[in-house]
Amino acid sequence: MVIILVLSVLGLNAQDHAGKPVPTYVTGDECLFCHRVKVVDTWQQNPHARTIWPNEKGEEFIGSKLARPLRKAGYGKFDILAADKKTWDKEKFANRCAGCHATAVDPETKAFATTALDCYACHGVADPNHTKDATLMRFSSKYPKNAREIVSVCGSCHLRGGKSHSSGLPYPNNFVPGDDLFHDFEVDLAQADNEKLNAGDRHVFANVRDVLKNGSSSTCLSCHAIHTDSSAKHKRVLTSAICQNCHNAEGPKSAVKKYEVHSALCEY
Ligand code: HEC
Ligand code: HEC
Ligand code: HEC
Ligand code: HEC
Ligand code: HEC
Ligand code: HEC
16 A cells, blocks of 8 residues: 555556557657657657668668668568678567567567657657646656656666566566566666776666666756757756766866777677
8 A cells, every 4th residue: 555655656656568468559650740840850860760770772770870681571570680691580689679679569479560669669658638738748848757767768778788577588578668667677787887888888877776776866868858869968967976987087077088889789
């Protein structure tokens, strides 16, 4: 009773959708039909809309910049070109990539509903009444800002190296925005102190740990804007330990430590 009360005050239900059917959701075409200004102009260039993308010939690639070849293999499935650049791997995409680069992966079949990331990946199941009451739409300017909920959504893909307890896969089991990611997705937060990890991935772990363990209200969205693909506002955030991933403890912030992003999971 008390637990339920506390969680509802926090605005997060302890539920997750691990192993359950993918919920019905409003697709991006429908959202964009109404949201013609602002979002529609920039969406096609957003890296989240290009996690998988086709060229003029209709050949598909994973990675907006690195462009590793994929090949259609039936509904919701891809083969991926192996590291030898000659053979096609038929298992890897579904077992190791789909959950973070495609939308709404079915826990039973591991088939995705749409390539790349649809609005649903972050905004979740949209309430049709949000047109009159923006508090009903996750990430609207009026939606309550709950730090654990925000890092659950962004962390559902950006905590690379985590593992779903229920499926054993390296991506969350049917995560739906609003769920508590950390119910089923096991993450080693000590990666926040791993000097060998690149600063790109490390600061993600550092921020998630600050929220989960230290009650921080600064989140990914204090520093990143999604629809303008910009981290300009990070300069206005109060200096704390997380800044040292990229800046020195002393001296001007104009000095930025160089780092290159690599990932064993994503194979680059
Ligand atoms: C846990 C979620 C997750 C899984 C699973 C995952 N990725 Fe990624 N991938 C990401 C995220 C997040 C990024 C962006 C990281 C960044 O920019 O710092 C990314 C980036 C990439 C990039 C670089 C994008 C670019 O072009 O700059 C490639 C290529 C890639 N992933 C391929 C793969 C492949 C292939 C697999 C499966 C073998 C895979 N990923 C599995 C989350 C994941
Ligand atoms: C990767 C996560 C993510 C995806 C995918 C995403 N959004 Fe957003 N959206 C956000 C966040 C976070 C905000 C809050 C403002 C910001 O940080 O940019 C937002 C804000 C908005 C806003 C209100 C702010 C504005 O600029 O007018 C609209 C409308 C919107 N999103 C529509 C969409 C639509 C439509 C799609 C799909 C085509 C989509 N979003 C896909 C994360 C996402
Ligand atoms: C039937 C038309 C319609 C559809 C479909 C629709 N929206 Fe909206 N949406 C609106 C209207 C009208 C508003 C309120 C006016 C505004 O703020 O733009 C709104 C508001 C929003 C806001 C809040 C903007 C702010 O002020 O911060 C977001 C975010 C948003 N919608 C995202 C979405 C997403 C994501 C989808 C698809 C899952 C979607 N909408 C589908 C019409 C629609
Ligand atoms: C469903 C998975 C998923 C979710 C949810 C998600 N991202 Fe991403 N994000 C990715 C992948 C994959 C990439 C790399 C895309 C590429 O370049 O191919 C990426 C790229 C990025 C980048 C780098 C953009 C660039 O310019 O290279 C930032 C910053 C980012 N995401 C922040 C966020 C934030 C903040 C949230 C939460 C509001 C979020 N993401 C939610 C998967 C996701
Ligand atoms: C204190 C501010 C801050 C916080 C909090 C923060 N970031 Fe970042 N992040 C940055 C800055 C600044 C960059 C570098 C942008 C650039 O190079 O232009 C960055 C880079 C990134 C990149 C791209 C990595 C690369 O260089 O390829 C991703 C992806 C990302 N952040 C995701 C996230 C996610 C997800 C969260 C939340 C868990 C988060 N960030 C929290 C400031 C922040
Ligand atoms: C993931 C890496 C990353 C993190 C974490 C990060 N920064 Fe930055 N910061 C950058 C990069 C890259 C630039 C240079 C590009 C730019 O101006 O956006 C920068 C530039 C700046 C600048 C402008 C400096 C100048 O004189 O031009 C300020 C101020 C700043 N950061 C403050 C902060 C603060 C405060 C924090 C912690 C709350 C922080 N940064 C965390 C990567 C990061």
